[in-house]
Amino acid sequence: MTMTDNTVDYIAAADNSSEGNGIADEKYFATSDNTEQQEKHNISTNDSILEALNISKRFGDTIALKNVTLRLRRGTVHSLLGENGAGKSTLVKCIMGYYQPDEGQITVAGQEAEISRPQQAALAGIGMVYQHFTVIDNMTVLENIVLARPIIPRWVNWRNEAELITNKLKDLPFSFDLKQKVSSLSAGEKQKLEITKQLLLDTKILILDEPTSVLTPQEADFVLTELKRMANKLGLTVLMITHKFREVMQYSDDVTVLRKGQFVGSCSVTKTTPLLLSEMMMGEKMTVKPLQRKAWPNVSNKSFSVEKLSINNDRGLLAVKNIDLTVLAGEIVGIAGISGNGQSELVSGISGQRAIKSGSLAVDGKPFSPTRKNLQAAKVFCLPEEPLRNACVPNLSVAENMALRNFDLTSMSSGFGILSFSKIIQQAKSLILKFNVKTPSAFEPIGNLSGGNIQRAVLARELSNSVDVLIVANPCFGLDFSSIAYIRQQIMLARNDGAAVLLVSEDLEEVMQMSDRFFVMSNGEFIMESTPENADLVSIGQAMAGHMQRNAPRGEHNYEQAT
Incomplete structure (x- = not known):
């Protein structure tokens, strides 16, 4: 299959020969010097509905x-880009009234x-759909x-x-049974309901925080297509926080980039590329090189396996159901699926952070x-999602x-079971250099680093020794192109x-680019298995949405669409 996003076929590397930050800033965007933003902001102010x-x-x-x-x-549809910690969420919370700016004004x-x-934001015609659902299930x-x-x-x-x-819904792209309990809706339907709630309030400015993270590929394209239509033809203004360059380039009219809490630049998407946007997010120039995949012969040894595995969620309900x-x-x-x-x-569960209900x-x-001891002995390492929360102690140093x-x-000891801090620092300096972790020093609290550099630091730790099994979860969420x-x-x-x-x-694009083969997971089960070469996006979308079911014994991979 052919992927439309030109960010998936290449690896970008920072060009360290360039000097300073802001390499792309002056060439492609407005300057980050706010005293000159009025003249150099590359988006017209003549028809601004919000500033x-x-x-x-x-x-x-x-x-x-x-x-x-901003x-x-x-x-128009306007994308707001920046890696984790760039200030995107803080900015929109200031617009929505959750935070009060120390300086500046909103018009x-x-x-x-x-x-x-x-409530005041809602009365001013500003609404927001958050990354996590706000609907009430019961x-x-x-x-x-x-x-x-609001009232x-x-x-x-x-x-x-x-x-x-019911009459108002006739003019909107999404339809619902008003008597249906929200608990019976799929994740995609809940997201559409969140958007519909705002549209029914006659929202003029709609802010979306990672709106497609819970949608299938088909749902994502449909939702963004409809929002762009409403923007361009009906006057709705959409501000979309996203980390997906494909969505920016395909559905946005304008884009703004933040870096480390500062404005970097704004422009029309027709005047930029994913690579240039990433340079803005990072503050350095990059080059691209192909991602190399080594050919391996089919081998019979099972390096890592799970059998009839079941795991409960935090509420004690079965979240993983008897999978192999x-x-x-x-x-x-790869394992693809909606959040x-x-x-x-x-x-x-398989990394030892949650009890396993049954299986092996x-x-x-x-x-x-x-266990910690067994993970070390078996050379099993893990890069979990949200590494600052799940794999780090934020106030401790990088080292x-x-x-x-x-x-x-x-x-790592100096004898008699006493930690050797000199060895810890020496190890950190070596890993910082090897994995290009950008930090003021090995003594810097890891929570002060950018999202990409936190991820690099954790990856450096997990890959610093011989690895037999590597478990990786959402490794690139919210990161810039280079990271x-x-x-x-x-x-x-x-x-x-x-x-x-x-x-x-x-x-899904990450799974398709990286995997040799992959499963689609829905409702705690593996619904289908495929290879990227044989993948069919329609079938994948149906499986992700739970609209496919098995029609074969476990271990075979024939499926039929559910009626």
């Missing part, structure tokens, strides 16, 4: 935003707006829609509300229990975090060196 001007926000000693300007043109339709709480669709209003009447005439909303999986040495097996279908529980694990055919895997080994390319390259190198790699990702 966030010179916004600054501090949390204690931390500067989250510094003189950031302009949205009426009737709506040319008038300064005083927005001190979300209420109906109708009840959720009514409760979304709720004391008494509700539900019959009149149903009639009114084998990953051979020298291959990447919330058991992937997180699977990764935390094996490494090289031998029974395996994922100390890099030593979390081996600090208790004899090689994405580097992380994927390191995963591929581990595979080429003979590691069995399990890649769990909600980014």
